[in-house]
Amino acid sequence: MKNPDYNRLYLELDLRPDCSVDDLRHAYRRHVAGLHPDRGDHDRRRDGGSLPLSDLNALYDEATRFHKRYGRLPGAPQPLPARGPVHAAAAAAPAPSGVAVTPAPTTGGSGRRVWLALVLVATVAAALVLGSPEPAGTTATPEGATAMPVAPDPTSPARPSHLALGMDADTVLAIQGAPMRRSDVEWTYGPSWLRFERGKLVDWYSSRLRPLRTRGARPTPADGLAEEAP
Numbered sequence: 741m742k743n744p745d746y747n748r749l750y751l752e753l754d755l756r757p758d759c760s761v762d763d764l765r766h767a768y769r770r771h772v773a774g775l776h777p778d779r780g781d782h783d784r785r786r787d788g789g790s791l792p793l794s795d796l797n798a799l800y801d802e803a804t805r806f807h808k809r810y811g812r813l814p815g816a817p818q819p820l821p822a823r824g825p826v827h828a829a830a831a832a833a834p835a836p837s838g839v840a841v842t843p844a845p846t847t848g849g850s851g852r853r854v855w856l857a858l859v860l861v862a863t864v865a866a867a868l869v870l871g872s873p874e875p876a877g878t879t880a881t882p883e884g885a886t887a888m889p890v891a892p893d894p895t896s897p898a899r900p901s902h903l904a905l906g907m908d909a910d911t912v913l914a915i916q917g918a919p920m921r922r923s924d925v926e927w928t929y930g931p932s933w934l935r936f937e938r939g940k941l942v943d944w945y946s947s948r949l950r951p952l953r954t955r956g957a958r959p960t961p962a963d964g965l966a967e968e969a970p
Contacts, residue, residue: 741801746813746814753768758817761813764813901915904963905940905959906965908941909941912934916934924939929952932944932947932952943959944959
């Protein structure tokens with residue numbers, strides 16, 4: 741049907757162009773039912789110059805096809821495009837005074853969030869690196885590496901762990917500690933004691949109540965300095 745006059749359809753069915761397709765369908769069916777020969781108003785409609793049924797059918801078919809194609813009836817206003825909700829994060833807050841703002845890439849909401857997250861991670865990492873200097877005199881160990889133990893200097897003498905005959909007073913003091921009473925001849929540690937001659941350890945008694953760092957209660961020939969293990 742070329743150049744259909746939809747206004748004739750709406751006038752015939754007593755409708756407005758912005759009606760729904762359901763309203764059009766119901767009005768059309770009622771109108772067609774009223775034109776049936778068994779209805780008393782058939783002759784009145786036909787003689788009154790109403791729209792012929794063939795034209796009515798053609799206009800109705802065109803109107804329904806138009807609705808299927810465009811989602812609205814002919815002559816109805818076009819629907820406004822749907823607008824999504826505006827997120828609060830979309831509104832950019834004003835930057836503080838003196839702070840340079842780098843524009844975010846226009847790659848969509850998800851791309852912007854990823855870019856902001858990367859900038860935040862880089863800023864935190866830089867702050868941790870710059871704010872945590874290595875202590876003076878220390879060497880950083882690479883991640884995943886095992887720190888190697890420092891080997892003792894073979895040239896430095898090892899400190900004896902037990903008292904030995906012939907030791908001087910300083911060595912005895914370093915091993916046993918300060919006595920309760922001290923003289924040039926005898927140091928006492930409660931019931932235990934050490935005896936010196938000419939500044940060398942020559943005898944001791946180690947009580948079980950206050951044991952000394954000796955191998956026995958009384959010295960033996962094996963407790964000489966020459967027998968002390970390194």
